Amino acid sequence: MRAITFDHFGDEDVLRIADVPSPTLGQDDLRIAVRATSVNRADLLQRQGHYPPPPGASEILGLEAAGVVSEVGANVRGWQIGDRAMALLPGGGYAEEAVVHAGSAMRVPDALSDEEAGAVPEVFLTAHHNLFTLGRIGAGERALVHGGGSGVGTAATTMLKLAGAQVLVTVGSDEKAQQCLAHGADIAINYKTEDYVEKAKPVDVILNHIGAAYLPRDLETLGEGGRVVIIGSMGGERMASIDASRVLSKRLQVIGSVMRPRPAAAKAEIVAAFVARFGDDLEAGRIRPVIHKVLPLERAAEAHRLMKASEHFGKIVLTM
Numbered sequence: 001m002r003a004i005t006f007d008h009f010g011d012e013d014v015l016r017i018a019d020v021p022s023p024t025l026g027q028d029d030l031r032i033a034v035r036a037t038s039v040n041r042a043d044l045l046q047r048q049g050h051y052p053p054p055p056g057a058s059e060i061l062g063l064e065a066a067g068v069v070s071e072v073g074a075n076v077r078g079w080q081i082g083d084r085a086m087a088l089l090p091g092g093g094y095a096e097e098a099v100v101h102a103g104s105a106m107r108v109p110d111a112l113s114d115e116e117a118g119a120v121p122e123v124f125l126t127a128h129h130n131l132f133t134l135g136r137i138g139a140g141e142r143a144l145v146h147g148g149g150s151g152v153g154t155a156a157t158t159m160l161k162l163a164g165a166q167v168l169v170t171v172g173s174d175e176k177a178q179q180c181l182a183h184g185a186d187i188a189i190n191y192k193t194e195d196y197v198e199k200a201k202p203v204d205v206i207l208n209h210i211g212a213a214y215l216p217r218d219l220e221t222l223g224e225g226g227r228v229v230i231i232g233s234m235g236g237e238r239m240a241s242i243d244a245s246r247v248l249s250k251r252l253q254v255i256g257s258v259m260r261p262r263p264a265a266a267k268a269e270i271v272a273a274f275v276a277r278f279g280d281d282l283e284a285g286r287i288r289p290v291i292h293k294v295l296p297l298e299r300a301a302e303a304h305r306l307m308k309a310s311e312h313f314g315k316i317v318l319t320m
Contacts, residue, residue: 002320003060003095004300009049012301012308023058023092023099028264030102031071032085036118037062037093039303039316040151041209041232042260047304053091054261061300062093063260065100066108066117067320076102084108086117088125088267090260094300096320103268106275111285119151119289119315126259127156128274130229131207132163134255139164141204144196144221146214148185149176151315152231154290156207157184162281168200172310179313183290197221207231216242219252227253290314 001022006014025031043061045051053059066086072079079085079102087105092098108117131137143160147153148169160167161184168187169180177188189196202223208214209232218228219242246252259270281287292312295303296319303316 001096002297004062004297005060006047009047012047012304014047015301015304017298017300020060020095022097023095025071025073025099026101027073027075028101028103029073029099030069030076030079030085030087030105032065032067032087032098032100032105033070034065034093034096034098034118034320035067035114036317036319037065037297038119038122038151038318039300039307040064040122041307043094044304044307057090058092058095058098060092060095062091062095062098063089064118064121065089065093065098066114066120067098070097073102078102079105084114084117086121088121088259088271094297094318101264101268103264104271106271106282109283109285111283112288115291115294115317115319116288118319119291119317120287122259123151123155123289123315124159124278124287125270125274126231127152127159127207128277129259129270130231130255130257131156131160131205132277133270133273134257135205135207135227135229137163137165137205140166142166142168142200142202142223144168144170144200144203144206144218146170146206146208146210148180148188149313150209151289152207152209153180154183154314158287159278162278162286168203170196176313202226205229215254219243219246219254222250222252225251227255229255229257231257292316294319296320 003020069083087100145156167185170191180188201221206228292314294317
């Protein structure tokens with residue numbers, strides 16, 4: 001099968017397309033003939049040598065894929081060859097075939113194209129698990145999402161609005177602020193020209209992919225009983241000291257979360273929780289990704305450069 005590979009860590013130019021062996025199917029797995037995948041920030045980190053796949057996972061880039069089931073493991077029930085599927089992967093999405101535990105797969109509704117389906121699993125499951133399961137956001141509460149124009153940010157906005165929450169986002173330009181407002185955000189804050197703490201506080205839940213650098217100010221932004229969920233460390237892993245008295249007096253919670261290394265059973269629970277909450281919205285087409293650009297697999301390096309520039313809004317998709 002064809003796949004994007006690289007022989008050593010480096011910039012986008014290390015990526016190349018090559019013929020590689022097809023992945024082995026386990027008894028609990030599905031084999032998907034991939035039609036679309038999409039680029040995530042973790043792919044860039046892995047290419048640079050900063051985010052290795054979990055033990056036993058494919059070394060090929062790609063944390064999600066969509067296509068058609070071409071083989072079903074002996075222990076799998078409810079799936080048939082020819083079914084459309086989209087799946088959360090620990091790796092292996094940038095290829096013509098992907099093998100995944102059946103619990104990490106979801107059916108693709110008729111409302112979604114292959115390109116849209118390939119951009120759903122990673123960002124919608126990430127946003128749902130961290131905002132709804134861990135952050136316990138409720139109707140009428142206020143959520144602040146850093147990076148509102150990202151794939152996770154746009155997915156979060158979609159679900160938060162469907163759930164009746166108020167959505168605040170931070171972005172790096174006035175253009176992205178307008179795009180976020182058009183997508184449904186209630187308030188969009190350009191962090192380069194505005195103080196997000198003063199403009200946003202108080203909020204109930206914050207989704208933070210920047211990491212430790214934002215945590216002290218996030219704690220200022222939270223209201224009584226607020227929760228901040230940290231899902232990344234783009235801005236660094238270490239921070240200045242925080243005011244513990246603020247955490248105690250306001251009964252704040254700081255929650256760390258990462259999806260990729262979790263065992264198959266845990267990922268199956270994450271998938272099931274998302275489908276239980278938003279499955280009807282998915283079927284009706286109310287859950288769909290914002291797609292910035294679609295490129296063929298051979299142009300993966302271009303897709304990585306586009307993401308690195310951070311000028312995109314939504315998802316960058318690769319098709320076979």
